[in-house]
Amino acid sequence: MKDIILKAENISKQYRLGQVGTGTLSHDLNRWWHKIRGKENPYLKIGDTNDRSTKGTSDYVWALQDINFEVERGEVLGIIGKNGAGKSTLLKILSKVTAPTTGGIKSRGRIASLLEVGTGFNGEMTGRENIFLNGAILGMTKKEITSKLDEIIEFSGCERYIDTPVKRYSSGMTVRLAFAVAAFLEPEILVVDEVLAVGDAEFQKKAIGKMQDISKGEGRTVLFVSHNMAAVKSLCTKGIVLEHGKVIFEGNVEEAVNKYFDDEKQFAQKEWNIESSPKTNFLRLLNAKVLNENDELELNHSITNFITIQFTYEILEEGNTFTHGFNLFNNENIHILSSHDKKSLTLEQAPAKGIYSKKIIIPGNLLAEGTYSCSFAIMRYNPFVVEFHEMDIVGFNVIDEFGGDTARGNYNGNFPGIVRPILNWK
Template identity: 65%
Template sequence: MKKDIILKAENISKQYRLGQVGTGTLSHDINRWWYKIRGKENPYLKIGETNDRSTKGNSDYVWALQDINFEVERGEVLGIIGKNGAGKSTLLKILSKVTAPTTGSIKSRGRIASLLEVGTGFNGEMTGRENIFLNGAILGMTKKEIASKLDEIIEFSGCERYIDTPVKRYSSGMTVRLAFAVAAFLEPEILVIDEVLAVGDAEFQKKAIGKMKDISKGQGRTVLFVSHNMAAVKSLCTRGIVLEHGKMTFEGNIDEAITQYLINEKSDERLYNSNEYKGENCKISDTKIVNADALITNGIDLILSTTFTSVINKSYSITISIFRESVLAFVATSFYKDEQIRCPGEYKIEFVIPKYLLNPGFHNIDVSIVDETGNFEQYLYVNEILSFNVIDDNLRRGNKYNKGWGGIVSPILQINWIKNN
C-alpha cells in the first residue's frame, strides 16, 4: 500500500554564528559571495561544532541541526522529543517556514498552522476577536471561512468574556487558549505545536489533547507535537523522533522513542550506586540490582539490594517507589513487624520484584526510611537512587504480534476456572 506522505524533511541542517546578530563579519559575507559566484559550496558549512549548550566550544559556528531526515504520513501524530537545546524548536521553525535551513529542503502538501511560542502572531493592541481574524488571514483563510468558525473558536478557548478586550490584557494561559483554538478550528492540513500547552491549566491541556486526537483520527489531519510531558506525548502520538545535540538519534514507535529519550536524559543510567546517603541516626549505601547486568528483561525476578545502617535502637521501615517513565508504578515497603531492623547495626535488605511485573520502559527508584514506632517520621529520602531500562523478553502471549502490554505494570495473576454444572 502506497504511503500518503504529507511532509518530508531531507538532509535538514541549520548553522548559527554565536555571539552576533546577522551572518557574521563583512569578510565572511564577501567570502561566501566569492564562493557562490564561482559555483562552489559555502566554505563555512565545513566548520562548526555540535550544539551542546553545556560545554564551551572553540568555533564561532554551531550546528543547531545536522542531517535530519524523516517523513510524515497524512493523519499521523509525530512526537518530537529531546532535552532543552536539542534542536526541537529550530526544527519546527524550519518546518513552519519561519526560518530557512542552511542545507536541505522541506516538502509539504497543504496548509501549515504553527503554535511555536505564546502569543506568536497576536497583536496586543487588538482584541481577541480581531486577532482571530488576523491569525485566520495569516493561515490563508477567507473572512467568510473565519466567521463560520468564530463561535466554535470562542467557545473552545473559554475566553468569551474577554473576547472584545485587547490581548495585551490577557494572561499567558488565555493567550495560548485563544491561539490554539484558532489554529485547531481553522482546519490546516498540518498542525505544528511546540511546548505552548505547558502554559495552560490541566483542564485546558486535557481539552487540547482531546481536540488534537480528533484532528488526527477523526479529520485525518497531521499533527507535529513537541512537549516534555511524556504522558501527553504517549497518549497523543503514534510515532516519535528523538533529537540530541541537533542530531536525530531515534525514529520509530512512540513508546520506544520515549524510552530512548529518558535514557538520554538520564545519561547516568546505573544499576549500582555506591554513594552513602545519611539521615537522622541512619544511612543507606551500596544500592544495586544484584542479578542483572546492563540489559534487564522483564522475564526475570529483579533483586534490589541496599545496605542499611542504624546507630540507635529504633524500629524502621524501608520503602521503595518505582517510577516508569516519570509515572509512579508502585510502592513497596517493609512493615513494623520486621523485628530484625530494630537493634543498632548494619543490615543488608533485599526487595524481590517479580518477573513480568514491570512493563518495558525506563525506570527510576526512590528510597525512604521511616520511623515505625508510631509517629511515622521520615528520616531519609533519596530521589532516583537507581535508574534502569527494562526491555521485553518477547516470551509472553501477545508480544509476538508486537502489541506489547498497556499500563504501568502488567502482573501475572492467579486465575481460577470454575466450571458451572
C-alpha cells in the same frame, strides 16, 4: 501506498555564537565570493555539535544536523528531547518561520503553528480581529473564517474578552485563543510546541482531545513537542528523539519515550570483579539488578508497576552479623528515601560462606515520573558502623501514564512533586 504530507530532507541549521547573530561583513563577503564561484559555503565545514554543557572550539554551532524524516497524513508525530536538543528550531523550520542552512522541507497543504504564546497575534488588535488576521494568513476567505468564528470563541473560553485588545489578555487566555484559531481553521498540518503547558488543566484536557479529533477524526497531521511523556504517549502515534541537534531515534512512540529515558545513562545492571567490588573483610558485593514485575531486567518502568532492586553478595568469612541499607536519589540528587533491613542478624543467624541475595520492592504509584539512582550499604549495629556504602550502583526510569489508575488521571499538565502516591480523599 504512503500518503506523505511532510518530508524533511537533510535539514541542518547553523548559528554563529556571540553578540553578532548571523556573522560579520567579512564572513558575508566570503560566502558571496564562494557562491559566485559555484563553491560551497566555507562555514559549513566548521561548527561544533550543539552541546551547551561543553566549551566549543568554533564560533559556529550546529543547532540541527542532517535531519531526515517523513510524516504521513493523519499521523501525530511527537518530537522529544532534552532542553537544547533542537526541537523548537526544527519546528520553526517546519513552520517556515526560519530557513534551514542546508536541506529543505516538502509539504502539501497549509501549516498552522503554535510555537509560543500569542504566535502571529497583534497585541493592539482585538481577539476577534486576530482570528480574522490569522485565518487570512492561512489563506482562508472571510466567509470561511466567519463560519468557524463561534466555535473558535466557544472553545477558547474568552467570549467576554473577544472584543478586547489581546495585549490585555493573560498568557493563559492568549494561548487558549491561539490554539483555538490554529485548530479550528483547518490546516492540513498543525505544529504545537510546549506552549500548551501555559494553559490550565481544563484547557489542556480540551486541547489534547481536540488534537486527537484532528488526527483521528479529520485525518489531519499534528507535530507535537512536549516534555510531558504522558501526553506524548497518549496523543502521538510516532516519535523522534533529538539529541544535540541530531535524530537518534525514529519509530514507535513507546520506543521513542524509552529511548528518551535511556539517554539518562542509568544502568539497570552492574557487575563487579574481585578487584573492583565494594567489600569489607567478611563480604563483597557481586552484582545489582533492577527487575520488573516478571523478574526481568528492565530500565524503564510504568508508574503503576512495582520495581525490584536485587543485590547479590558473597560471604567470605563466617560468624559476622550485619544489616543492609538502601538509599534512593532522583536525577537532581535529592535524597528520596532510605531503608534499613530491620531483620538484623543475631550471632546464631550469622550466615555461612556462600552467595546470597537481598531484594527491595518499591511499590507502584509511589515515585513521580523521572530518573532514579540507588546506593547500597552494609552496616553493623551496637555500635553502629558502616562497613561500606556504594553510591550510584544502578538506576531506573519511572514513566508516567495518562488516564487509568494513576494520580495523574486525565490531567495532562505539569505535575510537580518528588513522589506521586494515590491518596484517599473522603
